[in-house]
Amino acid sequence: MLGRRGFIAAAAAFPIAMPALSQQRSGIRLADFLRSSRSGDASDAFSQALSAAASRGTDLLLGAGTIIISTAPGEISDPLDHHCPDVRHRILRIRGEGAGRTRLLGVPRPTAANPSLPVSRPVLKSVGAESFSLVGVTLDGGLQRVGRGLQRGEDPHAAALLEVRGARSCALRDVVLTGFAGHWDTRTPIHGAYGRRGPLLVADCQDVELHDLVLQHPTFREGPFVHDARRLLVRGFRLRGPTGADQRGVSSPLNIMGPQTRDVVIEDFATEGAWNGSLMNLGGPARFTIRRLRARGRPLQAAEGDEGSDFQGKGIDIGTEINDSAFPGQPATEHLLLEDVILKDMAVYAIRATRSAACPLRRLTLAAGVVVEGGPEALGASNVATIEGQIVARGMGRAAATRRRRTAVSINACAGTLRLELSGAASDPLRTPDLGVLRRASSGLVLSGRIEGFPRGALRDDVPRAADDLRWDARCRDLLVQTVAGSTRPAIVAGRSDSQRLRRVEMRNCLLNGQALQQGMAGLVLHAGEIAL
CATH class of the missing domain: 2.160.20 (Pectate Lyase C-like)
Incomplete structure (x- = not known):
């Protein structure tokens, strides 16, 4: 299993984001904060650039390349909400050069339940923003293959790659989600997490657009x-x-x-x-x-x-x-x-x-x-x-x-x-x-159209197993039923038996193998208190 240093070295083939095309855009450039970084881990620079862009109400421009995030930004960590730190900026707008050119890459981590099968770390969690947007980015959990057998159980750190909670508006455009693996969590569901982990969680937000x-x-x-x-x-x-x-x-x-x-x-x-x-x-x-x-x-x-x-x-x-x-x-x-x-x-x-x-x-x-x-x-x-x-x-x-x-x-x-x-x-x-159609106890539903090619029967309108339940009707209009040659089962069955009948069977202008329905004809079995053909 790759350690943190080994993972960063393996990702070195993808260049760290440089200003390049982003120089022509208005906003804060992540590249300006990366110049002081001595390692491939851009966590600190990403956090600082987010704060700077938010304070000015402008875009954070990521530039092209791969940006390694081993620690999600933010200082507030709720132990009841997966220990993922919150970012509480009012305006949070992040822009890459396109999902094919800009990648935010998380560093997977081992867990006690699965020491040989790492799971993804969160990259960002935004809480309470008036406006959140992410454009032109691949969010990568860092896993190149997905193993079988992640265990269920409590995992206080299980979280999505990206969480957006309580935003008044939230927009994601041109975003790829990949390389993600997360645990099941058997605790009581918290804020829409449901114990199942996906790479993106948007919770309690208004005006959400995912393009x-x-x-x-x-x-x-x-x-x-x-x-x-x-x-x-x-x-x-x-x-x-x-x-x-x-x-x-x-x-x-x-x-x-x-x-x-x-x-x-x-x-x-x-x-x-x-x-x-x-x-x-x-x-x-x-x-x-x-x-x-x-x-x-x-x-x-x-x-x-x-x-x-x-x-x-x-x-x-x-x-x-x-x-x-x-x-x-x-x-x-x-x-x-x-x-x-x-x-x-x-x-x-x-x-x-x-x-x-x-x-x-x-x-x-x-x-x-x-x-x-x-x-x-x-x-x-x-x-x-x-x-x-x-x-x-x-x-x-x-x-x-x-x-x-x-x-x-x-x-x-x-x-x-x-x-x-x-x-x-x-x-x-x-x-x-x-069977072509099974209709059980659906009083008030009217079927029409064509049913064909079902040798085991075409239409069955049943009643509950309680004896002599006469609450339900079978209603069909302009229904054409065509059986397959050699079929031995009735094509149309309504009711279970004389002791378990439908209240009423009504089949207006219905045909069986081209013939108008008549009681006693082959392929038609009706058990009902009242029959109208």
Whole structure:
């Protein structure tokens, strides 16, 4: 393992920042403070230059090159908040020559829990700024490879490379996050840290803008966390993860949540590599808008095991996981709008909206261009008050060797109108489609559209396991169901049995294999108190 001197020597191939292009800009130059430094460690010069620029309310100009930061600036250290010192300047503006030319490089450190597997040190923590900005910089945790097996446990020094807390405005532009590894921390969550460490934490800030932010392999555990942001714009986010599923990459590229989260817009989001958990975790009583998203997980494989398929590229999670446990009783998430979203080969699911009534979603809108290609589940929704719009899901199925069985669309306790264009991968020998749609106890939801290519059945509208529960309806309008030749299971099933019936089944202008629905026809099984065809 490299010591501090060895690390600095190894980084010497990257020149320390010189004034060069920054001479033409207005601001304080870091190069002027580096002239008195006798080592490659720029920690003291960085701290002094930050203070000088802040006192004049101007930019700190980093210049081009690599700037080694072994000790984060600041004097106030809160033992309850990871012992990372605070910088409390009112104005804090830092500018590099571009993420490809300017690098702030941290020095990794060993820990008692993992003496042979170092973790990253924080580079900067800003608290209470009126205005914070970072432009044109790579933030590098200093790890060239990422090992497996960082231990869970208390780590009082675990922190992000960059933390921004309590800023009235916060802007990051043209920033690359890389070389980061941090611990899990089993203590009670503090200020939005949640026990999981990402390279960037923005907490309790207003008017947050993240433009052209890149999360670049190697990273470990998590991507950025944005907690309790009031008005957030993420534009031009890129994940450059590992190229192979056997390489350890980030778990969730983007995490946005917290009980004070408001008005979130994510635009132009794309992946260029693998990830291991959810593409993004979203939560809090916000309106979330996601536009122009392109993401690809890992294609299903014939010899893939059940365990392997669980952690190689899940999709969008809203209201789930951390939110259920960390914020019991929080206000419902107001709205999730998806538009021009293409998700390919998600290993477990593409879109998952809430799992329990503890974090309900008032409204889910699938606007134009929401497309899922491949994978076992396109949409799972539970406790969503209103669903509206259309989802196109093509080639849905599971790997033939996996034991895990999922439905392409799963709906529970939701209302609204959903149009489907849903097809299974019946012709693909590597995939075995399961049920096309599973609708459980979703009175008030109306389905329409087309379901085809699912040999194990197309539509199942079930009831809870409690006997004779007549609270739920099945409602379909203009629905076309086309079965696969040779299928032995009913294409449409509503209700579990005569003793476990739906209250009402209503299927207006619906066709099964081109034929109008009639009771007793092959492929149609209905158990309900009232039936309207």
